[in-house]
Amino acid sequence: MTVPRGLFTGADVGTGLRLECGAVVVGSGAGGATVAAELAAAGVDVIILEEGGYHPTASFTARTGRALRTLYRDGGGGMAIGRPSVLFAEGRCVGGSTVVNGGMSWRTPDRVLADWARREGLTAAGPADMAPYFDRAEAALSVAEQDPETIGRDSELLVAGARARGWAVVPDRRNQLHCAGTNNCSSGCPTGAKRSMLVTSVPRALAAGARLYADTRADRVIRDGGAAAGVTGHVVRPGGRPGPRLTVRARLVIVAGGAIQTPALLRRSGLRGPALGRNLSLHPNAVVTAFFDQDVTGWQGVHQAFQIREFAADGLLLTATNLTPPMLAGMLPVHGRALGALMADYNRIVTAGPLVTDTGTGWVVSVPGAGPQVLYRLAGQDAARVVRGVELTADALFAAGARRLLLPFDGAPQVRDPAELRQLLARPVPRHALQLYSVHLMGTARRSEDPRRGVVDSFGAVHGVPRLFVTDASTFPGPTGLNPMETVIALALRDAGRLIADRARYGI
């Protein structure tokens, strides 16, 4: 494997290391890679620490299991514990979750930005302030609609159903340069068309002189006299064994580990505060499995091509997203012969469902010996939204010609027409029976000018700890209601701009 100049894997580090730099960035996902590239391009000496491995585009295949083991934290099997629990997945590799996400690139809605600014007293964070950063992010990442020939039959069917109902549908905007439509987003884009951090900001940072240490876990933020002064960590060896220790002394520490790892690292570093680790939002989503008479071959075509926006004001997006056979089989509520019978129809299946803007929250706690654990309480009104979203998705799928549906409710029978659906939903669906998933984790170190409400200020500076910054989805004051990647990148660009403007103050 060819490794770019400036990038070191665990295999390169045989003994303990002591390094110095201007800024150390923890995490190489949307926030970390963006801020690192900006600082490095401005001439700052940057070191990036990434817990996951380096996996170049050429290594990506359609093998789900391999992808889960190499590109995701904990094999993609995170769980926010509650009633119901919510399964979640996070990337853990060079490029972070941008390597395995669906590539949807949406600006934060104006009403959300305005609400965040008003509620948390954020400065220069309104829609007009953020627009230039969204412009830059979209230009750098080739954000555009899909080429028509890459749109799969599963997306077309859901859209046909939505249009038959008269609902508003929008084509997805994605960070892609003529995406081929391989439907391999969640296992890494095998063509490099998806403009993840792996193929954009990480190489840009390295080209500008940054150093990136993959397979390196950050353990603690070093503090001198209260101010951040570096990071200690260790190399992660195969099998998860700890390898040599690493100490990076830096004038700035920027944490971008995501909504679970960032608060955990700050806690391990001795930080406390009423908002740290709290206010977790996760956009719960649910999957309706629809069986059609015709071949759909949903794996032929882009991961996701449209969003039904008719119910966006109610906190609901509806989308079709194909699941690979292992992912679908793992989700179906049957086993043995019945599982085989359902999976035999794999090519006639559409999987679709709602993404819910949640009002309930969760929190991240640190359990000795088990690392950070996530607890989440689904609010009653969010549970009702999930059920409504499932009903609406089912309506669209029936309108598109689905013959039967499996609903994401424990113990629910298959439904074969809208009348059966209404009959089933005439009785309340218990909250704990909902089968929920998430890939959008946000809000556990939120931005607020009030230290009692937030962990960082308007520009990501941690309250009360000079020279320590956070820039990732943990800093969101609330859920975006849309795919969050572009919001992370735009905020990171903005935070980096402030750091560069203040560089003399930091001596970088």
Add this chain to the structure above:
Amino acid sequence: MASRSSAPMPPGCGRAARRFAEVVCPPEIRAGDRAGRLLKELGLMLGSLPPAARRVLAGTLLTVDQGARLYPAARGRRLARLDDRVAQACLGSLLARRDPAAGLVKRLKSVVVMCYYELPEVQREIGYHPDPFIAAVSRRRLERHGAEIRAAEAGRAGPGAPGPRRP
């Protein structure tokens, strides 16, 4: 590079895991060496989990195997020794429950069936063969948009040539 994928099946789990897989996967798992290869895949998958989660799932597997003794029709036998009909009924009753223990069994079932549907011949049988498709659409992308893609790549600041290692 580091990965947590090198751990084998936890000791003492092999027989229980095989029987569990035979019950939760479609009957075709008995064809050829599918069960053996599933177990290898399962070992890799468990190895990618954090140690605590690995221990919980391995413990769940052993508990299901030994706990089957309490199922009336099992007449004191562990899951690995039950015939198919009784094993199916035993596990079915467990999976139908809604308590936290059943949640763990469901999670274990999910991981095992994911490993089964990762097997290439199983994917072929259900009509999933992505490699030729990926190759074809990748070619199409370059044929239709190659010039624009190359221009964009050339205009982007790249990582530079591989250089000397200097950790």
